[in-house]
Amino acid sequence: MWYREKMNSQYVNRIIRACKLDASLYEEVEADKSATLQAASVVVLSSIAAGIGAISLGASSFLMAPLLSLVSWYIWAYLIYLIGAKLFPEPTTKSDHGELLRTIGFSSAPGLIRVFGFTPELMSITFIGAGIWMLIAMIVAVRQALDYQSTWRAIGVVVIGFFGGAPYLIKIFHKIDYDLWKNKDEVAKFKNDTIDQILKKDEIKPKSTEDKENFIVTKNTQKKQDDLIDNTVSLNASVVASLFEDLDYDLSKIRKGKKVKPFYISLLPKDLSLIEDTKERKELFIKIVLPLILHENNKIEKDRKELFRVLAKKSNTKEEKNWLKWKFKEYKIKNFDISELKIRMDIVPVSLAIAQAAIESGWGTSRFALEGNALYGQWTWSDKGLKPLENDGGDHKVMQFKILTASIKAYKKNLNTHSGYMKFREARANLRNKNEKVTGLKLTQYLDKYAATGKEYTKKIELTIVKNSLSDFENAKLLSTGLRKGIKL
Secondary structure, eight states: OOHHHHHHHHHHHHHHHHTOHHHHHHHHHHHHHHGGGHHHHHHHHHHHHHHHTTGOOOOTTTTTHHHHHHHHHHHHHHHHHIIIIIIIIIITTTOOOOHHHHHHTTTGGGGGGGGGOOOOHHHHHHHHHHHHHHHHHHHHHHHHHEEESSSSHHHHHHHHHHHHHHHHHHHHHHHHHHHHOOTTTTTHHTTOOOOOHHHGGGGGGOSSSHHHTTTOOOOGGGGGGGGGGGTTOOOOOOHHHHHHHHTTOOHHHHHHOBBBBBBBBBBTTGGGOOOOOOOHHHHHHHHHHHHHHHHHHHHHHHHHHHHHHHHHSSSSOHHHHHHHHHHHTTTTSSSOOOOHHHHSSSOOHHHHHHHHHHHTTTTTTTTHHHHHOOSSOEEEEEEEEEEBBSOSSOOOOOEEOSSSSHHHHHHHHHHOOOOOOHHHHOOOOOOHHHHHOOHHHGGGGGGGTTTTHHHHHHHHHHHHHHHHGGGTTTOOOOOOSSSOOOEEE
């Protein structure tokens, strides 16, 4: 009896201290392995409080809410562990998934106030207040669990985790909801499962479409998930620079062989042109586009390996044949010419892609780049596009895109399919056949058709590569992490 009372008193005391944002509490539960069950109960109680507070909206399931909260808690803690401890650790960082489970679990304690949302008016106040309170508590929890000295780094990890992981959690929730209520007899079985068992169930795993996309040809394959990002915002240049600094994203280290962290900025900072220091402005631009360029090259290289694997087989499956058909369509080859597909399905050298983006977008400061994410100045005669301000007598527009990745993808597709760049592709193929490195400086001369200035334009590209030492990035590689698609912001 005495022990039970002591534990209950400790439990309540910990909840109060968690709500007070007591950093020592989060250090305490981080070290106390026996506090995992307590953390889980805080998550459940916070969820139940939210259900009671939202009762004015209609009857809700008090079974489903705690289950979803536990699954979310488990996955969220693991995601934060991957990002904070593996991807962006500080020298002092020593943590594991269990420590983050406990600290993040207790950070949901402020959510208990949501129980007072009896009316729509009270619900709005309590839920918004609880949300802000829980966010601050989570930042404190992450900072203490990961042994960060910088609160800003903890904020960055939480923000990155939200943008990178929220879509997957939503998919999981939808799947759980559907599968549970499709067959109510299954509810009891799920109730008795442990978290580890739940996460292993096929029916609630977020299913990847990436592999299917490589083999099955459908109309939906034309809309890649990479190009459809919700809630994209244009961050200020200073914010982006600070994030990169916190992530130890240093171009001097990249030039020496350090791998590039898969951190993808979706929109250029609107105030990029306000950076007075030219070197600083250029470096920030390179930092933004480099991971995006590498990401697109990686996808092409993956396709190229798959192509040679499929061609090496004596016979192919229906899925492999469909994949080939789609690739012929993607690379605009009408006669199913395998040799031509080999030539077209190849990367664009990193130095060349950076240099052309810099020239065509004014190092990310042009109107087309800022308003339409157009890094490469590609023309279009369709209704969609940005009209040049100056009247040059033409009716063309500049293609615009939702995000920067889409612009890079379109640029590489242009070089790999347009008839004007046939010599470029042939020169690249010749380098492959000779087992020589495919570099920007070796291929620059074959892009004279890209601009009206012809050879003058190719010299400008070459000068940009040399002057800014862009050849240093030819061998740059993306860091491989547990996050399949990296972090998008």
